[in-house]
Each structure stands twice: as structure tokens, then as C-alpha cells.
Amino acid sequence: MKPDHLNFYIDPSRCIGCQACVQACSECDTHRGESMIHLEYVDRAASVQTVPVVCMHCDQPTCAEVCPADAIKRTEDGVVQSARKPRCIACGNCVMACPFGVPEVYEDRKLMMKCDMCYDRTSIGKKPMCATVCPSQALFYGTAEEIERLRPQSIPTNQFQFGNQVITTRVLVMAPRGPVGITPSVRVTASLDSGLASPDPFDEVEL
Amino acid sequence: MATPIPERETISVPPDGRPLDQQPAWRQDFPIDWPQDSYIERRDFVKFLTLTSLAFAVGQLWIAGKSWLRSRELPAGAKRIASTADLSVGATLVFDYPAPHDSCILVRLAEAEYVAFSQKCTHLSCAVIARPDQGVFHCPCHEGSFELRTGRVIAGPPPRPLPRIRLQFEGDEIFATGVEGGMV
Numbered sequence: 382m383k384p385d386h387l388n389f390y391i392d393p394s395r396c397i398g399c400q401a402c403v404q405a406c407s408e409c410d411t412h413r414g415e416s417m418i419h420l421e422y423v424d425r426a427a428s429v430q431t432v433p434v435v436c437m438h439c440d441q442p443t444c445a446e447v448c449p450a451d452a453i454k455r456t457e458d459g460v461v462q463s464a465r466k467p468r469c470i471a472c473g474n475c476v477m478a479c480p481f482g483v484p485e486v487y488e489d490r491k492l493m494m495k496c497d498m499c500y501d502r503t504s505i506g507k508k509p510m511c512a513t514v515c516p517s518q519a520l521f522y523g524t525a526e527e528i529e530r531l532r533p534q535s536i537p538t539n540q541f542q543f544g545n546q547v548i549t550t551r552v553l554v555m556a557p558r559g560p561v562g563i564t565p566s567v568r569v570t571a572s573l574d575s576g577l578a579s580p581d582p583f584d585e586v587e588l
Numbered sequence: 589m590a591t592p593i594p595e596r597e598t599i600s601v602p603p604d605g606r607p608l609d610q611q612p613a614w615r616q617d618f619p620i621d622w623p624q625d626s627y628i629e630r631r632d633f634v635k636f637l638t639l640t641s642l643a644f645a646v647g648q649l650w651i652a653g654k655s656w657l658r659s660r661e662l663p664a665g666a667k668r669i670a671s672t673a674d675l676s677v678g679a680t681l682v683f684d685y686p687a688p689h690d691s692c693i694l695v696r697l698a699e700a701e702y703v704a705f706s707q708k709c710t711h712l713s714c715a716v717i718a719r720p721d722q723g724v725f726h727c728p729c730h731e732g733s734f735e736l737r738t739g740r741v742i743a744g745p746p747p748r749p750l751p752r753i754r755l756q757f758e759g760d761e762i763f764a765t766g767v768e769g770g771m772v
Contacts, residue, residue, distance in 0.1 A: 434671040441603050454622040455600050462622070546603075 383458035383503045389512065390528050390537055391433065395519035396420075399432035400559060402511035402520055409499045411463070411512045417496040419482070433520055434510065436483045436496035437541075438551035440534035442485055444475035445496075452493070459551040460500060464493040480543045498552075499548055534558055622695065669694055669704070672761045678717040679681045682707065685753060685764045692753050692764070693718055693725070695736065704753035704764060711746040 388439045400420060407416040419434040436586035447451035452468035453475060455461045463482075464475070471491040475484040483493040499509035503522075512522035521528060528537060600620040602611055609716045619625050675696040683704075686691045691707040695718050704723065707715045714729035724742065725734040732744030746759035752768040 441601050442620060443603075445600070446603060451618045451625075454618070454625055455620050456622045 382456070383460055383500075384506050385458070386524050387503070387506070388525060389435070389438075389498060389509065389539075390521040390527075390555055391431075391435065391552060392492070392519045392521065392535065393432040394557075395517045395554075396431050397519075398429060399516060400512040401516060402433050405510040406496075406515040408447055409583065411499060411501050412494065414538075415487070417494060419483075420455065422509075433511065433550065434481060434483060435509075437481050437543055437548075438498065440551070443478045443480060443546075443548075443573050447474045447548040449474060450583060451581060455567075456500075458504075460498050460503070462497050462500065463495050466492055469493050473498065474517070476548045480541070480546070480548060498514040499538075509544070528555070604766065626772045631742075654672070666765045668758065669755075669762045669764055672757075672762065673760060675702075678720045683764070691715060693753075694753075694762070695720055697737065702755055702762065703737060703739075704755055705734070705750040706753065706767070708750075709746055710742070710748040710750065716750065 398420065402418050403416045403420050406412065406418040407414055409417075413569065417435075421432050421434050422428075423430045423432055433573050438455075438459055438461050440459070441452065442455055444456060445461065447471060448464070448469045450464075450468045452464040452470075453461065454465065469492050470495060471486050471488065473486045475493055475495075476482075476486055484493050486493050499507075499511075503509055508522040509520075512520045515521070518531075521531075525537070532555055533582075534557065536554040539550045539553045540554045541548045602608075608615065612727060616624075620654075667685055669685070670681055675681055675694070677696050677698060679696055681694040683692055683694060684690055685704075685761045692704055693707045694702060695703040695714070696702050697720065706714075708725040709716050709729065709732055711727065711730055711732055714727050716725040716732075716734065718736065719726050720736060721738045725739070727733070727737060727744065727746065730745050732746040733742045734740060734746065734750050735742050739752050741747075741749055749769070753764050754766040754768060756763045756765045
């Protein structure tokens with residue numbers, strides 16, 4: 382069981398896109414040689430900024446809610462595990478439902494596999510593989526006191542709003558410190574709400 | 589209404605946030621939390637054990653009933669096989685007794701000595717071949733041998749002797765009148 386005082390912190394602004402986490406992830410025994418981490422480009426046309434996407438381990442796992450085969454389970458320590466192999470029917474419902482885009486269906490073995498926070502490691506108090514190799518510590522695994530000392534400018538948050546759905550997660554994201562007294566909340570769909578879509582980089586520009 | 593079971597601690601909150609006793613019953617049957625899930629499996633396992641042993645008990649009763657019914661069946665009647673003139677000494681004759689497909693084999697050992705046995709080997713039901721010169725019934729499938737006179741196993745894998753066919757003579761005619769030890 383994962384120790385309660387250790388948490389997983391993601392600081393996307395520190396990610397340098399080195400892919401070390403992607404390589405390290407495939408070394409973990411629970412993944413059988415597959416890398417479960419997605420290193421996403423935020424806006425490939427305009428920026429080199431990357432974001433490591435690991436499973437956020439939601440308190441109300443939407444992937445498990447939509448699973449028709451009862452295959453996705455959450456252990457007592459709050460870690461949402463990969464699909465149970467005997468149950469998973471590779472329908473891909475979880476892939477559609479996950480607000481963070483984490484699960485992936487492997488058609489060759491008819492199985493959904495996702496980040497399980499390196500459960501063989503974290504359950505005995507070790508760090509997940511990605512956090513052990515991340516050179517800029519964009520992926521950090523440790524106590525709340527450590528992260529507070531290391532990142533005084535940021536505050537960890539685990540509340541996300543997708544439309545009307547508020548999601549609390551076990552994994553925390555470092556957000557820049559806002560005005561005092563306001564709980565930081567990452568508005569993922571803010572641009573959709575305001576009706577202001579970001580400019581399309583492939584739009585024809587009048588000269 | 590679904591009532592929470594004390595030893596199954598809930599950690600995952602349903603999306604609407606209402607307590608478990610206000611949730612539909614299927615949430616208890618398909619819990620997201622691992623401990624609850626394995627709890628269900630344990631209960632299912634006990635159910636499986638009970639139903640399986642019940643099925644075995646019913647199966648035993650069915651077998652007992654079948655064998656009781658079979659024991660009440662009337663014994664096979666007499667059937668004419670051949671006349672003594674048909675067989676020379678040392679010759680064999682295959683006939684069906686008591687049912688049309690139950691092959692049996694009649695051997696004339698001496699001038700006035702006849703034996704008949706079921707032809708079905710007691711090992712895996714191959715047809716045995718009489719070898720009066722060697723004094724055996726031989727089964728070619730797995731090299732089993734039975735004594736010609738008594739049907740006793742003398743070699744090979746067969747577990748039981750060949751069922752003997754009772755013979756009766758009326759003048760020149762030979763009749764089969766019954767099976768000793770029952771056909772298998």
C-alpha cells in the first residue's frame with residue numbers, strides 16, 4: 382500500500398521534454414515494457430512546451446464509472462489500477478471518458494493499460510520510475526513539506542473543473558500562487574466557457 | 589434499498605456525491621474499490637462451493653436412481669446361437685447377445701466343452717480374439733490376455749475378467765441364457 386504522506390506532484394512548467402520519464406516508465410515491472418506516460422506538446426506549432434501526462438488517480442474515477450466490464454479498480458490507497466486482465470473487454474469506454482486522456486487500449490492484447498503510479502514501487506515506499514529520472518523534477522514524488530520548501534512560488538492543487546464536473550485527484554499539479562485566500566482551481570475548459578477559442582495556427586493569414 | 593456492509597469500507601465517492609445508502613443497488617454489486625470487489629468475490633466463491641457440491645449430490649442421486657432402474661430390468665431371455673454341427677473342435681463363432689450390438693464369442697474347446705464370453709475387452713472395449721491353440725483370448729489394442737476357459741485376466745491392462753455367457757444345450761442346439769457378472 383502506498384504510504385499516505387507521500388504524494389505525486391506534477392509541475393508542467395518545469396518540463397523540458399527530454400523524454401526520460403517515457404523511457405523510464407517502460408522499465409517498470411507493472412507495465413511489462415510499455416510506457417504508460419504521455420509526453421504531450423501543449424501547442425506544437427507555437428511552442429516547444431511539453432507536459433508529462435500521468436494518471437491523476439481521481440477520487441471519483443470516471444474511467445471506472447463507465448467501465449461496462451467492472452474491470453477498473455481503485456485500491457485502498459487511492460491508486461486507480463490498470464484494467465483487470467480477465468475482465469477487460471477492450472471496449473475503449475475509459476479512453477473516451479477519462480478527462481485527462483490517460484487510458485490506452487492495446488488492441489493486440491485486447492487490454493486497457495494505464496499509469497498505475499508504478500504500483501510495485503510506490504506500494505513499498507519507492508518513487509515511481511518517472512519521478513526518479515526527471516532531471517528538472519517536473520515529476521516529483523515526496524512529502525508536502527518537501528514540495529513547499531522546494532517550490533515557494535507554486536501551490537499544489539488537485540481540483541479540476543471540466544465543464545460542470547469538478548474532479549479531485551490524488552496526484553497534485555503545481556500552479557502558480559494566486560492571490561492569498563483563493564483556492565487555486567485549474568479551469569481546463571475556460572476557453573470553451575468564455576467562447577473565445579484560441580487562434581488556429583493553420584488559419585490563412587491576410588497579408 | 590442498498591445498505592452498506594460494515595467490513596466493506598468505501599473510499600470512492602459516486603459522481604453525484606450522495607451517500608451509499610441513497611445509491612442504486614448496482615453500486616454495491618460493481619464497486620470501484622478493490623477491497624469491496626474482492627469481498628464480493630469471496631462471497632461468490634462460497635456460493636460457488638455450495639452450488640457445486642449440491643450439483644455433485646444431485647448427480648450421485650441420479651446415478652443411484654439409474655442403477656436401481658437398471659437392476660429392475662428383466663434378465664435377457666434365451667437365444668439360439670448355433671447348432672453343435674456348425675462348430676468343429678477349436679473353432680469360434682461370434683454372436684450378438686443379449687442386445688443386437690453386444691458381440692460375444694463362442695469357442696468349442698473339446699467335443700462336449702463349449703465356452704462363451706463377451707467379446708468386449710474390459711480395458712477399453714476393443715474386440716478380443718480367441719486363440720484356442722494358445723489357450724487365451726487376446727486383445728490386440730493393448731496386449732491384454734484372458735484365459736480361454738475362465739475369462740480370467742492373465743496379462744495386460746484389463747482390470748476385470750471377461751463377462752461369461754451362460755450356455756444351455758437342447759439336443760444339438762446351443763442357447764445363450766444369461767450373462768454372469770453383467771455386461772459392461
